[in-house]
Amino acid sequence: MEPLSWGEIILRLAIQFIPVWIALALTFTVSIIYKRRLGLYGKLFDNTIGMIGFAIVMFWVFTALFVGLFDMIITHDPLSAVSGMKNEVPGTPLRGAEDGDYPYYLLGGDTLARDIFSRMVQGSWVVIRIAPLATLFAFMAGITLGLPAGYFGGRLDTVLSFTANLILAFPVILLFYLLVTPEMVASGIPSYMAIVLFVLPILFLCVLINSRFHTQPMQRNVMLAVILVVFGWLYLSLINDAGTPVNFLPSSLDLFDIPGGILVVFVSVVFVNAPTVFRIVRGLTLDIQTRDYVAAAQTRGEGPWYIMLWEILPNARGPLIVDFCLRIGYTTILLGTLGFFGLGLPSDSPDWGTTINQGRKLLSIYPHPAIVPAFALLSLVLGLNLLADGLREESLKD
Amino acid sequence: MLLFLLKRIGTMLLTALCLSFIVFFLTNQPPLLEKVAKYEGNSRMSDEEVARYLENNGFGQPMLVRYGEWLGVVPGWTREVGDDIRGRCIPPGADPATAPEFCGVLQGDWGVSRVFRDDVSAIVGTRLYMTGKLMFWVMLLMVPAALIIGVLAGMREGSKTDRTLSTFSIATTATPEYVSGVILIAVFASSAVGLKWFKGTATSAMDNATFENFFLPVLTIALYGMGYIARMTRASMAEVMTAQYIRTARLKGVTFRNIVLKHALRNALIAPFTVIMLQFPWLLNGVVIVETLFNYKGLGWALVQAAGNNDIDLLLGISVVSVFVVLVTQLISDIGYVYLNPRIRIS
Numbered sequence: 001m002e003p004l005s006w007g008e009i010i011l012r013l014a015i016q017f018i019p020v021w022i023a024l025a026l027t028f029t030v031s032i033i034y035k036r037r038l039g040l041y042g043k044l045f046d047n048t049i050g051m052i053g054f055a056i057v058m059f060w061v062f063t064a065l066f067v068g069l070f071d072m073i074i075t076h077d078p079l080s081a082v083s084g085m086k087n088e089v090p091g092t093p094l095r096g097a098e099d100g101d102y103p104y105y106l107l108g109g110d111t112l113a114r115d116i117f118s119r120m121v122q123g124s125w126v127v128i129r130i131a132p133l134a135t136l137f138a139f140m141a142g143i144t145l146g147l148p149a150g151y152f153g154g155r156l157d158t159v160l161s162f163t164a165n166l167i168l169a170f171p172v173i174l175l176f177y178l179l180v181t182p183e184m185v186a187s188g189i190p191s192y193m194a195i196v197l198f199v200l201p202i203l204f205l206c207v208l209i210n211s212r213f214h215t216q217p218m219q220r221n222v223m224l225a226v227i228l229v230v231f232g233w234l235y236l237s238l239i240n241d242a243g244t245p246v247n248f249l250p251s252s253l254d255l256f257d258i259p260g261g262i263l264v265v266f267v268s269v270v271f272v273n274a275p276t277v278f279r280i281v282r283g284l285t286l287d288i289q290t291r292d293y294v295a296a297a298q299t300r301g302e303g304p305w306y307i308m309l310w311e312i313l314p315n316a317r318g319p320l321i322v323d324f325c326l327r328i329g330y331t332t333i334l335l336g337t338l339g340f341f342g343l344g345l346p347s348d349s350p351d352w353g354t355t356i357n358q359g360r361k362l363l364s365i366y367p368h369p370a371i372v373p374a375f376a377l378l379s380l381v382l383g384l385n386l387l388a389d390g391l392r393e394e395s396l397k398d
Numbered sequence: 399m400l401l402f403l404l405k406r407i408g409t410m411l412l413t414a415l416c417l418s419f420i421v422f423f424l425t426n427q428p429p430l431l432e433k434v435a436k437y438e439g440n441s442r443m444s445d446e447e448v449a450r451y452l453e454n455n456g457f458g459q460p461m462l463v464r465y466g467e468w469l470g471v472v473p474g475w476t477r478e479v480g481d482d483i484r485g486r487c488i489p490p491g492a493d494p495a496t497a498p499e500f501c502g503v504l505q506g507d508w509g510v511s512r513v514f515r516d517d518v519s520a521i522v523g524t525r526l527y528m529t530g531k532l533m534f535w536v537m538l539l540m541v542p543a544a545l546i547i548g549v550l551a552g553m554r555e556g557s558k559t560d561r562t563l564s565t566f567s568i569a570t571t572a573t574p575e576y577v578s579g580v581i582l583i584a585v586f587a588s589s590a591v592g593l594k595w596f597k598g599t600a601t602s603a604m605d606n607a608t609f610e611n612f613f614l615p616v617l618t619i620a621l622y623g624m625g626y627i628a629r630m631t632r633a634s635m636a637e638v639m640t641a642q643y644i645r646t647a648r649l650k651g652v653t654f655r656n657i658v659l660k661h662a663l664r665n666a667l668i669a670p671f672t673v674i675m676l677q678f679p680w681l682l683n684g685v686v687i688v689e690t691l692f693n694y695k696g697l698g699w700a701l702v703q704a705a706g707n708n709d710i711d712l713l714l715g716i717s718v719v720s721v722f723v724v725l726v727t728q729l730i731s732d733i734g735y736v737y738l739n740p741r742i743r744i745s
Contacts, residue, residue, distance in 0.1 A: 049565075162409075166416055169724045171679065173686045173698075174717055177705030178421065183429035333574040340576045340687065341702070356576055360583075360691060364598045367584035367591060374577040382572040389568060 004091030004104060012106055013117075019072050023062045024055065040321070043394040050390015056383025060376075064128035067121045075102035076115035078122040078350045085109035087366045090116075110355070110369040111362060119350040120376050126351040127380065130262070131331040134269045138331075139324060140201040141270065142277025147308040149278070150285025161282070164275035172272055173337065179268045180261070180343040190264040194239050197270050202231050211305040238263075265344040269334050273327060280323055284316040291315075318395040322388050329384035336377050352377040399736075406732065410725045414718065421717045422465050425710045431457055433708055437512065456486055468509070468714065470502020503718070509711030513703055518715040521700060526719060528604055528696035529685055532615065535607075536681065540620035540627070541674060547624070548631020548670065553658050555636040564632065570625035575687040579618040583691075586614060600692040615692045619684040623677050627670055634669040638662045668738045675731030679724045 004012065014021075028045075035042035044050045066072040076082075076094075084095040090108040094101060107117040149160045167175075179190060205227050213220035240247060241263065288294065289312065297307045338344050339353020347354065352373035359370025435451040436443055443451070452458055456467075456475040466472030467486055474486030487501035501507040508518035551563040570578075584591070587598035596614045603612040638644065639662055647657050686698030693699075697716060704712040 162413075166413055166420075169413055169417060169679070169721055169728075170420075171682045171686070171701075171717070171720050171724075173683055174421075174701060174705065174713075174720070177702070178424040181430075183433060183708075184424070184427065186429045187427040189424070189427065329572060336574060336576060337683075337687065341690070353576070356580055360576075360580060363580060363583050364588045367580075367588045370580045371584050374580045378573050378577050378581075381574075382569055385568045385572045 003093060009091045009106055012104070016073055016075065016106070017063070019066050020059060020062045024058055027058060040391065040395060044390055047390040047394055049386050050394065053383045053386025053390055056379055057387055060124050060380045060383070061128055063121055064124040068125035073121050074118045075106060076118045078114060078119045079348055081113040083113065086113040087111060087362070090368055107372050108368045111358060116369055116372050119355055120372050122350040123352045123355060123373060123376065126349065127332055127335060130266060130335060131328050134266055135273065135324060135328045135331050137197065137201060137270045138273035138327070139277050140204050141197055141274040143281050143313065144200045144204045146278040146281025147285055147312065150282040151289060151304060151308050151312070160278070164278045167271070167275045172334070173341070175272060176268055176338055176341070176343055180264050180338060185264055190267050191239065191241065193271060194263060194267045197267060198235055198238060202235060205231065207305050208309050211303060211309055261344045261346065265335070265338055269331055272334060273331060280319070281316070284319060285312055288312045288315050322392045322395065325384050325388035325391060329381040332377065332381055406729055410729065413725060414721055417721050418714060418718050419465055421714055422468065423461060425708060425713055426461060426464070430708050434512070434710065437707065454484065468502050470500050470504035473499045474501050508715045511704070511709050511712040513707045513709045513712065518711050521712060522715045522719055525695070525697040525700045528694065529698065531607065532685060532694065532696060533681065535612065535616045536619045539616055540624050543620070544624045544627035545631055545667070545670065547628040549635050549663065549666065551628070552632040552635025552666065553639060553662070555639065567625040567628040570621045573622065575618050575622050575684045576691060578621050579688060579691045582614050582618060600694040604695060615688045615694060618688050619681060622684055623681055627673055627677065630673045631666065631670045635662065635666040638666045668735070671738060672731045672735050675727045675734065678727040682720055682723065
């Protein structure tokens, strides 16, 4: 068979992504029809830049979901090598293709003769699973600590701010090299950090419910019990891992194990992001605290946590949502950095950082194995940045 | 002002102390010490041999005591092994009687690197010079470019120039160094499809930096930082352009060119100044990535080598240096802000 020309490659790529195009078209049609009823999300569709960003982000989200959940889009197994396909250029026909095999390596083969296209789309699944969740945890930690630091001030603020600045003064890569090594996992420090970091979201939810419903004890008790049982169990299974010093739960109660190295990657990414979120939340709290509605709530006799979580936090949501988008992008960059230095994730992992790291060794002879994941990562982060920009513009309008 | 400075320097020293202890604590975890022992001895040492090695080389003491020794506030350990006396401050072959009691950072002794077999201070010195050279050119390229882009975009907010330049800034902030570096090498240095204008490695730039071998690493770091500074400058410029005194100048008939250059520019550059200074921690990250990617043996490259081999003394040296760079730039940014902006007074 003849190798494909660039036009044919692009056409075949477009065909491969058909489920994503359909999902994107559906999302956009529904959102644009109902955009007047959808609040800030709907206003996004009045903004060209925001819409472009949203389209790019959703493209990768849908790709990840279709690949990860339904095994669509992908053309070959991202981990298996086919002999004779090493470093082949994009559009090379598959050697010894049998019936049912996809007949081409659409974006070429890497140094281990694996299909670059399949690895790239599989890599999106790794990123989409880790980055938003890690950012969410960083936000929970930052909010839980930043609100009281800004609201109460005083010594609590001094101590917390000092700690946050301490972590921020660390070069991120040094921190990664210190935390994300097999020896460090064996010493158990990341597991202990996980215990502290992951308890903050539960604490946040409990305080959130308690401060609002403490006047209706029945309702509050039910809600708190549900949260504590569900999230408590998830929390215990999350921090409990057979390979680490934190291993106290009987295996029948342990719901899931985070595969090797992922937990430590997760913890270090949350750890690096949380201080910045803390500073933002603290600054917003200091600003919003002086408003009249806060004074009104204080006069009504509301407790400090009610004021923080139900008066200040909802009014800080605009900047926080914008920062959340930006921070997912930054987390994606951090994950790529970890992969680039070969830290944490297994060396055959298809995530973009690891693939770039493997491709860069032969960069001047065969550029395509590194270029493809590089562009994938670039487009996702760019999409998130554009989305954040659109959201900022729209939220400033009212 | 003096009180403010003293307070800031005090906080800075405390931060450096805490951070060096954290690095010390993390690099001295038992599994890592075992790795050090096997690196020094041989890889098939039994557990007892490892324990004996650690005991004989002063690793058996409590963590705080050893941190004090490293810092130079606790006397260095001595121990009799067979006939001779070994100690932290006694180099092999020297007379134990003449050896100093303290030898730590405060005495100017940064220890010895296990990977490079050299004094840490010497390694950090040469590597810092290499990185300094890189950073100098990065600053020289990044700061003027970012300011020009920001001012051009901000002077007519919402215009076509503004839209184009803002999108460009967003694109550069969305491109981490390992992505832009890979793309730049593929386009400008690849021997297969590229333009072959520049070299893909910067190893030769360490002795003899030319445009050909040094431009790509400099550009890679500069691009990532540029977008952020440009966006800050744009925001600051756009704000200044709506100020009353600009309107007055306009009404009195000053040309647009003179308004921008003589009235707006100075006030618009206060905010970017602090941002440029606060960019240093990010630049340090970029330096590590770019030095690895382009094989330029500076401080970042040494950091990767030291961390990969758990070279405790070198790792501590590099982290103290980089933390000091970060803290000093923060201090400069604070002072500079006050100095540039007479409206701000320190209480």
